[in-house]
Amino acid sequence: MDFQLVERFAMIAWCIWFKRNSSRIGSPSLPFSQIHSDAIERLQEFQQVQDMPLVPFQPPTPKQSAAGLGVVLRDHEGKVIGALSERIALPPSVEDVEALACRRAILFAMELNLQTVIFKGDSEIISNSLNSSEACLAPFGHLIEDARHLASGFQAVVFAHVRRKGNGVADKLAKLARQSHSPQIWFGDIHSDAHNLVMFDSLFC
Incomplete structure (x- = not known):
């Protein structure tokens, strides 16, 4: 039939x-x-x-549940003396991430016994909050107050804002951190993927 x-x-x-x-x-x-x-x-x-061909089921991509912190320490000549890449639980806002990154940079500088430091970040909101003489009433204010308290232990400290183009190394280390479950620290060196950004950053700082 x-x-x-x-x-x-x-x-x-x-x-x-x-x-x-x-x-x-x-x-x-x-x-x-x-x-x-x-x-x-x-x-x-x-x-x-x-x-029509059957399309295999693709489970939904899970939402990002982690953020990364990237810190690079340089001497007065711009040479790298230390770097850090650390994964953290995803905070509620971008400002929280930036404030946590600054706080981690302060702690890292303290661990290396630095006394005169300039902390540079590409978040103008965080830089302005750290430099303000008034209490920070923003949701991330407790992080700002903690960072100020820690920074008071240095002999001299400055919080400066830089353009994002001048913060490429820290940004790269932060992205790498999300791929690793353990913190990575370098002394006198840096992750190989960030080598080419070290000199580039200095052009925009």
Whole structure:
């Protein structure tokens, strides 16, 4: 038996049945003269869908659940004396991440017993908050107050804002941190992927 003929017969029969039921309840329907062409069109649409390749199920991409902190310490000549890349749980805002990065940079400088330091970051909001003489009432204010308290232990300290182009090393280390579950620290060196950014940063600082 011709399978295509069976499919065509079944579709025409269904369309006649649908026409009959629609007429019984008073619903609009196609005239009998158009049932054959409508049935063939529906059958062709059905066959086209059946010929389409199945797309395997792709589970939704999980939302980012971690952030990264990147810190680089340089001497007065711009040479790297230390660098840090550390993964943290994702804070509620970008400002929280920037404030945590600054706080981590302060702690890192303290660990290396530095006394005269300039902390540079590309968040103007955080830089202004750290330099303000007033209490920070923003949601991240507790981080600002903690950073100020820690920084008071240095002999001399300055918080400066730099353009994002001049903060490429720290940004690169922060991105690398999200791929590692353990903190990475370098002394007198830096991650190989950030070597080419060290000199580039100094042009924009």
